[in-house]
Amino acid sequence: MLSERNKILVESIKRLLRRDATTHLRKIVDKTHAADMSVVFRSLSLLNQRKLFDMIKDAQQKGVLFSELDEDIFSNFIEDMDLDEFVEILEQMPTDDVADIIGRLPKEKSDTILEKMKKEGSEEVEDLLRYGDDTAGGIMVPDFIALKEDTTAKEAIESLQKEHLDVEMPFYLYVVDDHGRLVGVSSLRQLVVVHPDTPLKQFMTTDVFSVETEMDQEEVAKIVARYDILAVPVVDDTNKLVGIVTVDDIIDIIRDEATQDILKMAGAGEEFIETQSVFKSTRTRLPWLFASCVGGIIAFFIICHFQDSLSKVAYLAAFIPVIMNMGGNVGTQSSSIVVRGLATGQLNVRDIWSVVFKQLSVGFILGVIYGFLIGMVAQFRYDTVALALSVGFAVICSMSLAALIGSMVPMAFARINIDPAVASSPFVTTSVDIISVFFYFQIATTLLGI
Amino acid sequence: MLSERNKILVESIKRLLRRDATTHLRKIVDKTHAADMSVVFRSLSLLNQRKLFDMIKDAQQKGVLFSELDEDIFSNFIEDMDLDEFVEILEQMPTDDVADIIGRLPKEKSDTILEKMKKEGSEEVEDLLRYGDDTAGGIMVPDFIALKEDTTAKEAIESLQKEHLDVEMPFYLYVVDDHGRLVGVSSLRQLVVVHPDTPLKQFMTTDVFSVETEMDQEEVAKIVARYDILAVPVVDDTNKLVGIVTVDDIIDIIRDEATQDILKMAGAGEEFIETQSVFKSTRTRLPWLFASCVGGIIAFFIICHFQDSLSKVAYLAAFIPVIMNMGGNVGTQSSSIVVRGLATGQLNVRDIWSVVFKQLSVGFILGVIYGFLIGMVAQFRYDTVALALSVGFAVICSMSLAALIGSMVPMAFARINIDPAVASSPFVTTSVDIISVFFYFQIATTLLGI
Numbered sequence: 001m002l003s004e005r006n007k008i009l010v011e012s013i014k015r016l017l018r019r020d021a022t023t024h025l026r027k028i029v030d031k032t033h034a035a036d037m038s039v040v041f042r043s044l045s046l047l048n049q050r051k052l053f054d055m056i057k058d059a060q061q062k063g064v065l066f067s068e069l070d071e072d073i074f075s076n077f078i079e080d081m082d083l084d085e086f087v088e089i090l091e092q093m094p095t096d097d098v099a100d101i102i103g104r105l106p107k108e109k110s111d112t113i114l115e116k117m118k119k120e121g122s123e124e125v126e127d128l129l130r131y132g133d134d135t136a137g138g139i140m141v142p143d144f145i146a147l148k149e150d151t152t153a154k155e156a157i158e159s160l161q162k163e164h165l166d167v168e169m170p171f172y173l174y175v176v177d178d179h180g181r182l183v184g185v186s187s188l189r190q191l192v193v194v195h196p197d198t199p200l201k202q203f204m205t206t207d208v209f210s211v212e213t214e215m216d217q218e219e220v221a222k223i224v225a226r227y228d229i230l231a232v233p234v235v236d237d238t239n240k241l242v243g244i245v246t247v248d249d250i251i252d253i254i255r256d257e258a259t260q261d262i263l264k265m266a267g268a269g270e271e272f273i274e275t276q277s278v279f280k281s282t283r284t285r286l287p288w289l290f291a292s293c294v295g296g297i298i299a300f301f302i303i304c305h306f307q308d309s310l311s312k313v314a315y316l317a318a319f320i321p322v323i324m325n326m327g328g329n330v331g332t333q334s335s336s337i338v339v340r341g342l343a344t345g346q347l348n349v350r351d352i353w354s355v356v357f358k359q360l361s362v363g364f365i366l367g368v369i370y371g372f373l374i375g376m377v378a379q380f381r382y383d384t385v386a387l388a389l390s391v392g393f394a395v396i397c398s399m400s401l402a403a404l405i406g407s408m409v410p411m412a413f414a415r416i417n418i419d420p421a422v423a424s425s426p427f428v429t430t431s432v433d434i435i436s437v438f439f440y441f442q443i444a445t446t447l448l449g450i
Numbered sequence: 451m452l453s454e455r456n457k458i459l460v461e462s463i464k465r466l467l468r469r470d471a472t473t474h475l476r477k478i479v480d481k482t483h484a485a486d487m488s489v490v491f492r493s494l495s496l497l498n499q500r501k502l503f504d505m506i507k508d509a510q511q512k513g514v515l516f517s518e519l520d521e522d523i524f525s526n527f528i529e530d531m532d533l534d535e536f537v538e539i540l541e542q543m544p545t546d547d548v549a550d551i552i553g554r555l556p557k558e559k560s561d562t563i564l565e566k567m568k569k570e571g572s573e574e575v576e577d578l579l580r581y582g583d584d585t586a587g588g589i590m591v592p593d594f595i596a597l598k599e600d601t602t603a604k605e606a607i608e609s610l611q612k613e614h615l616d617v618e619m620p621f622y623l624y625v626v627d628d629h630g631r632l633v634g635v636s637s638l639r640q641l642v643v644v645h646p647d648t649p650l651k652q653f654m655t656t657d658v659f660s661v662e663t664e665m666d667q668e669e670v671a672k673i674v675a676r677y678d679i680l681a682v683p684v685v686d687d688t689n690k691l692v693g694i695v696t697v698d699d700i701i702d703i704i705r706d707e708a709t710q711d712i713l714k715m716a717g718a719g720e721e722f723i724e725t726q727s728v729f730k731s732t733r734t735r736l737p738w739l740f741a742s743c744v745g746g747i748i749a750f751f752i753i754c755h756f757q758d759s760l761s762k763v764a765y766l767a768a769f770i771p772v773i774m775n776m777g778g779n780v781g782t783q784s785s786s787i788v789v790r791g792l793a794t795g796q797l798n799v800r801d802i803w804s805v806v807f808k809q810l811s812v813g814f815i816l817g818v819i820y821g822f823l824i825g826m827v828a829q830f831r832y833d834t835v836a837l838a839l840s841v842g843f844a845v846i847c848s849m850s851l852a853a854l855i856g857s858m859v860p861m862a863f864a865r866i867n868i869d870p871a872v873a874s875s876p877f878v879t880t881s882v883d884i885i886s887v888f889f890y891f892q893i894a895t896t897l898l899g900i
């Protein structure tokens with residue numbers, strides 16, 4: 001198991017650090033993948049992080065570690081790092097990661113660094129910074145293999161041997177015209193199976209998937225996932241090839257988007273906050289709870305409105321939790337299904353009415369079942385048919401409405417291009433609560449005649 | 451946008467089907483990627499699906515479409531399909547997808563099909579069926595390139611030109627010893643940059659990531675995602691290379707696991723159910739709601755217990771929703787953060803106490819803030835300090851406990867190897883509700899002396 005391996009690694013590194021066993025440590029650092037090292041860093045003090053970091057021999061390894069570190073660990077780590085050393089490491093990193101890191105730095109710092117890098121000819125990074133963080137342009141790498149149509153397979157292989165050694169993932173060879181416009185694609189695989197003198201244009205595929213620099217990264221991820229490709233070329237508005245997005249970045253995007261959706265649905269911000277301080281974490285979660293606080297206070301005023309009935313029949317209050325709960329949970333079920341279905345493309349925003357109608361049907365059936373059950377409990381405890389009926393009807397109402405709201409709100413949000421994930425749990429349960437409480441008291445006071 | 455492109459595609463195909471414009475349809479079918487066709491199928495009747503399917507010329511294309519279809523559409527579709535035609539298509543598909551499909555069929559049908567396939571020499575599928583669905587063995591493909599250490603780069607390239615034409619993703623060339631045991635890996639890239647006469651053993655990497663057939667697919671996905679590799683070799687318990695898992699399958703796993711987590715956390719089953727019938731969908735959601743129903747009934751009995759106090763001070767009931775809400779939402783926040791953190795590896799099950807302590811601190815601070823706010827509302831409305839204090843304390847208790855339960859339950863579940871995602875929303879909110887209601891009445895009756 002990955003987690004057990006990490007545990008052993010963390011523990012042995014900590015032990016060796018305590019014993020100051022430099023030779024031994026150097027050996028381990030040498031053998032450890034940067035991704036694993038980033039996990040080790042989570043459990044170390046800044047001082048020990050620094051110690052370990054200095055043991056990494058080549059700047060390239062340091063660069064990989066930089067890309068892998070958690071955001072807050074990274075920003076702590078580089079705070080008092082020497083600028084020249086920092087730039088030296090950045091220069092060894094893939095351009096998209098550098099752009100990412102520089103984008104996160106405070107303005108003055110990033111300007112100084114860009115200035116330094118430009119002097120040494122790294123204007124590519126500045127190019128990437130022009131695009132939005134979450135667009136194809138922002139996540140692409142500008143290193144790719146582009147060849148002309150007349151290049152033969154043999155020449156293409158030769159060019160791989162001489163140039164393009166820094167290309168991250170050389171599986172696809174893109175074919176461009178004289179203006180750098182994308183016209184086709186071939187693969188390393190095809191190069192070695194055709195006759196060496198065959199020109200690219202004879203065996204390239206002209207039906208290339210490509211995306212524009214401005215396309216949202218989530219959309220890019222959907223394309224790569226759907227068509228099972230390893231990299232997708234990015235073109236500007238004149239169809240000029242400017243970069244590629246590789247599948248390893250797509251995996252990160254898919255995971256991060258899922259994390260964001262889960263957190264948004266729970267009303268816990270967008271970024272993963274557990275690694276942040278208690279104060280930061282509180283600040284992120286505070287505003288999301290405000291909606292449910294306001295909702296609770298509205299429910300409070302509704303119940304106050306029925307105060308006279310309540311003083312006559314005090315046990316009415318006892319059913320509030322179960323009615324709210326059943327509604328809230330059906331609402332969460334429906335909104336989660338719809339939000340996730342929209343995110344994966346299994347549901348389409350055009351089918352709003354059929355989706356909502358189906359959710360409503362399911363909510364109603366579930367409401368009838370649980371309404372009957374909970375009504376029976378009421379009947380058993382108080383032996384008052386009107387009360388049992390009130391409770392039963394209230395559960396049916398609450399669960400049907402919850403399913404309706406839980407599915408309609410995210411669908412409607414998606415339709416007007418608001419992220420449906422923000423419209424879920426806290427929002428849905430809060431409105432369901434208010435409505436449930438209101439209907440319950442309205443039904444009960446009518447049926448019980450109080 | 452992908453969804454708009456699909457919309458246009460669906461609409462033109464529907465129009466052409468109505469007009470029976472076969473020639474035109476054939477052209478579109480020819481040009482459309484199977485992944486897009488599977489989306490079109492969602493909006494068509496079985497009859498039209500069949501019509502369109504028959505227009506696909508080669509069996510391989512049909513096979514790709516089979517792998518892409520939604521599960522329920524697929525099982526409807528093949529119900530009355532000719533068995534010989536079915537087997538013919540299966541034979542064109544990647545072995546892992548075939549094993550997947552056959553695993554889903556009813557026993558008699560799958561036996562007949564395996565019998566037929568075996569006659570034609572497809573025992574590979576049966577091999578794959580031996581492994582668990584969710585293990586490395588279950589998701590691997592048995593087609594890979596394995597060469598001996600002494601093979602030269604030139605010979606390796608030649609073997610690519612002659613054999614291995616059916617290998618799905620030929621980026622890595624695995625190096626095995628005489629017993630088929632994995633000893634190293636090289637890449638297509640390296641083959642073309644070294645001198646043609648260099649033997650593999652001179653330039654292969656001996657430090658290969660590999661996974662065992664029994665490893666859980668989620669674990670495999672973590673490895674591929676962490677180390678940014680395109681395929682990971684699968685070995686049996688003697689380190690013999692038996693297959694590879696490719697990155698395109700990993701993407702599907704990562705998405706599906708995220709979907710499962712979201713649905714489980716909302717208590718809405720494991721599989722995406724919106725495409726199922728109302729009846730099926732109701733059946734899936736019904737049992738998950740039972741926990742919150744029981745919880746609600748327990749809360750009911752708790753409130754009944756305080757019935758005397760309630761008849762004296764009826765407005766006590768008015769604060770039930772807001773106290774339950776605040777607790778429930780903080781609990782959902784905490785459990786979502788912890789469940790997702792564990793899934794992505796950002797949180798480690800070993801750190802249970804530091805995570806829980808931090809969540810508790812955040813819950814307490816949030817509780818103090820909102821407790822004050824809601825207490826103020828109570829004071830403003832009823833001008834009774836003891837009531838305001840009761841409400842305030844109850845909110846603090848509820849929110850702190852919710853954060854505690856919301857983080858501790860999933861951490862504890864993960865520790866004893868139960869999926870933490872099942873331990874969330876319905877479970878956490880229900881127990882928080884019960885505890886909140888109890889504390890609230892206990893505090894209020896004490897402070898108000900009723």
